[in-house]
Amino acid sequence: xxxxxxxxxxxxxxxxxxxxxxxxxxxxxxxxxxxxxxxxxxxxxxxxxxxxxxxxxxxxxxxxxxxxxxxxxxxxxxxxxxxxxxxxxxxxxxxxxxxxxxxxxxxxxxxxxxxxxxxxxxxxxxxxxxxxxxxxxxxxxxxxxxxxxxxxxxxxxxxxxxxxxxxxxxxxxxxxxxxxxxxxxxxxxxxxxxxxxxxxxxxxxxxxxxxxxxxxxxxxxxxxxxx
Amino acid sequence: xxxxxxxxxxxxxxxxxxxxxxxxxxxxxxxxxxxxxxxxxxxxxxxxxxxxxxxxxxxxxxxxxxxxxxxxxxxxxxxxxxxxxxxxxxxxxxxxxxxxxxxxxxxxxxxxxxxxxxxxxxxxxxxxxxxxxxxxxxxxxxxxxxxxxxxxxxxxxxxxxxxxxxxxxxxxxxxxxxxxxxxxxxxxxxxxxxxxxxxxxxxxxxxxxxxxxxxxxxxxxxxxxxxxxxxxxxxxxxxxxxxxxxxxxxxxxxxxxxxxxxxxxxxxxxxxxxxxxxxxxxxxxxxxxxxxxxxxxxxxxxxxxxxxxxxxxxxxxxxxxxxxxxxxxxxxxxxxxxxxxxxxxxxxxxxxxxxxxxxxxxxxxxxxxxxxxxxxxxxxxxxxxxxxxxxxxxxxxxxxxxxxxxxxxxxxxxxxxxxxxxxxxxxxxxxxxxxxxxxxxxx
Numbered sequence: 001x002x003x004x005x006x007x008x009x010x011x012x013x014x015x016x017x018x019x020x021x022x023x024x025x026x027x028x029x030x031x032x033x034x035x036x037x038x039x040x041x042x043x044x045x046x047x048x049x050x051x052x053x054x055x056x057x058x059x060x061x062x063x064x065x066x067x068x069x070x071x072x073x074x075x076x077x078x079x080x081x082x083x084x085x086x087x088x089x090x091x092x093x094x095x096x097x098x099x100x101x102x103x104x105x106x107x108x109x110x111x112x113x114x115x116x117x118x119x120x121x122x123x124x125x126x127x128x129x130x131x132x133x134x135x136x137x138x139x140x141x142x143x144x145x146x147x148x149x150x151x152x153x154x155x156x157x158x159x160x161x162x163x164x165x166x167x168x169x170x171x172x173x174x175x176x177x178x179x180x181x182x183x184x185x186x187x188x189x190x191x192x193x194x195x196x197x198x199x200x201x202x203x204x205x206x207x208x209x210x211x212x213x214x215x216x217x218x219x220x221x222x223x224x225x226x227x
Numbered sequence: 228x229x230x231x232x233x234x235x236x237x238x239x240x241x242x243x244x245x246x247x248x249x250x251x252x253x254x255x256x257x258x259x260x261x262x263x264x265x266x267x268x269x270x271x272x273x274x275x276x277x278x279x280x281x282x283x284x285x286x287x288x289x290x291x292x293x294x295x296x297x298x299x300x301x302x303x304x305x306x307x308x309x310x311x312x313x314x315x316x317x318x319x320x321x322x323x324x325x326x327x328x329x330x331x332x333x334x335x336x337x338x339x340x341x342x343x344x345x346x347x348x349x350x351x352x353x354x355x356x357x358x359x360x361x362x363x364x365x366x367x368x369x370x371x372x373x374x375x376x377x378x379x380x381x382x383x384x385x386x387x388x389x390x391x392x393x394x395x396x397x398x399x400x401x402x403x404x405x406x407x408x409x410x411x412x413x414x415x416x417x418x419x420x421x422x423x424x425x426x427x428x429x430x431x432x433x434x435x436x437x438x439x440x441x442x443x444x445x446x447x448x449x450x451x452x453x454x455x456x457x458x459x460x461x462x463x464x465x466x467x468x469x470x471x472x473x474x475x476x477x478x479x480x481x482x483x484x485x486x487x488x489x490x491x492x493x494x495x496x497x498x499x500x501x502x503x504x505x506x507x508x509x510x511x512x513x514x515x516x517x518x519x520x521x522x523x524x525x526x527x528x529x530x531x532x533x534x535x536x537x538x539x540x541x542x543x544x545x546x547x548x549x550x551x552x553x554x555x556x557x558x559x560x561x562x563x564x565x566x567x568x569x570x571x572x573x574x575x576x577x578x579x580x581x582x583x584x585x586x587x588x589x590x591x592x593x594x595x596x597x598x599x600x601x602x603x604x605x606x607x608x609x610x611x612x613x614x615x616x617x618x619x620x621x622x623x624x625x626x627x628x629x630x631x632x633x634x635x636x637x638x639x640x641x642x643x644x645x646x647x648x649x650x651x652x653x654x655x656x657x658x659x660x661x662x663x664x665x666x667x668x669x670x
Binding site for chain 1: 260372376377378381402404405416418419421422423425427431432433438441442444445448449450452
């Protein structure tokens with residue numbers, strides 16, 4: 001295992017060392033010490049690495065990740081795993097706003113709560129939040145799956161496209177064009193598989209499903225009040 | 228002679244409720260939907276035509292127009308990037324998306340720009356292989372929607388442009404209507420075919436300049452600090468926006484005035500939001516100068532640039548380069564009179580067509596229709612654009628030499644005068660024949 005201690009090395013050193021593995025992989029297991037909430041940790045990785053960040057991370061940790069499995073042993077700041085392509089990011093603590101924003105693939109697991117706009121404009125990733133999510137989560141979500149084992153704040157799924165949303169707890173309010181939908185067998189199966197992948201022990205039958213009513217897909221004057 | 232005929236010449240049209248205004252009221256009453264269109268502001272605005280150069284005479288020494296060197300090469304991104312972009316002419320191609328434009332049009336833009344050694348820019352919808360393949364210098368836009376955004380293309384880019392807004396619609400997002408969403412466009416944007424694709428007006432993972440500074444550092448980390456990072460703003464509170472962009476870490480700032488084009492925006496937005504390009508430049512330059520960053524953070528200006536005089540005037544006001552969009556499309560064949568009958572068949576006319584959002588462009592440029600798209604040969608389009616860019620460059624050089632400058636960037640506000648009080652105030656140059664700059668102190 002290779003260790004990078006951010007008490008003595010810089011974020012630039014860390015990212016360059018991890019990027020170099022994309023060209024020639026010499027070490028697959030990495031440990032990052034003393035992150036102390038610094039921003040942009042382990043961004044733009046492009047190799048099947050295992051990266052353990054031993055502490056809190058700042059903004060955009062794991063941003064645009066490809067293939068790597070990143071674990072934050074603490075909480076993460078804004079935009080964790082933003083635009084992730086593949087691989088996984090696991091946050092042992094809480095995540096701030098815009099977790100998994102625009103993420104295209106891979107798995108984001110937040111073992112605590114996530115702030116506002118969790119999964120905003122997500123484009124195909126899977127996001128599992130063990131706790132609660134804040135307001136405007138999954139705003140303009142395009143594709144993928146958002147699972148919330150706790151409660152969801154105001155305006156969940158506002159202007160939603162095709163993301164599948166599953167919430168176990170209370171939803172404070174639904175956003176424009178987001179509606180509760182029937183939980184059919186294929187959804188139970190999808191959710192079961194995802195919970196299993198995320199290592200979360202929950203009964204899929206306890207969840208409700210939400211999705212797009214698809215009434216705002218094409219502009220029409222009758223929807224003027226919804227815009 | 229009837230009474231009616233006798234007084235026909237005295238029929239009087241209302242300046243407030245003219246025929247165009249009344250037609251819009253009737254259209255709104257018929258449809259219940261606001262008008263969406265492409266192009267930029269069509270109203271008459273204070274513009275570069277209101278400025279004139281003071282050619283050299285006794286008090287200034289000109290350069291020989293055809294022989295003496297006048298440098299047009301500009302390096303963009305010298306502040307932080309390991310690999311700044313060197314462009315051979317200070318005229319770049321502005322961001323226009325695949326989706327709004329056909330793949331052939333995007334390829335033609337790349338070919339034309341590359342032929343004269345300048346850059347072209349992607350747009351809201353990602354990078355196409357055609358565009359990357361034909362563009363020797365390609366700027367990759369980073370937009371609120373993040374349609375098609377991925378780290379592989381990010382690393383292929385020669386620069387990254389973080390788009391906060393555009394001149395046609397500062398504060399507004401975009402809309403690509405469903406009729407232009409083909410299978411390929413839909414796939415690139417991860418949305419179903421035929422769905423109106425809304426481009427958000429704010430970024431999803433940062434909210435202010437302090438956040439943006441961290442976002443820019445993320446993009447630098449992902450690309451190992453190799454390429455320049457631009458920030459593009461629509462012209463509104465330009466003085467403050469430019470200061471904040473410098474603080475956020477921009478290598479290059481792009482200011483797009485309200486004459487800048489769009490593929491689809493509400494008419495009311497296009498005509499009533501933003502400030503003219505000419506008014507924005509002095510604000511931007513003042514902000515850069517006060518921070519000691521003029522020429523260190525390069526300034527690109529766009530919005531209604533049509534000829535070499537416009538280019539030279541932008542640079543005299545302090546820009547390092549300009550970007551063209553609408554003019555480049557016209558060079559490719561947009562609104563070409565040879566398609567007049569077909570324009571008329573869809574309710575428009577050559578020279579007036581602005582319904583880019585409908586995807587029926589007879590010139591094959593602002594469309595995804597495969598048959599219409601074939602009408603634009605990307606090789607021929609590229610040749611035409613390259614010709615046009617060369618003409619702009621030569622025209623601008625001619626004016627610079629006449630002012631005694633051997634480098635386009637040596638042009639200065641002192642080389643200009645204004646024809647109107649408004650343009651003098653906006654451009655901060657004296658009214659012709661006077662030493663009066665309205666609004667300036669100690670002139």
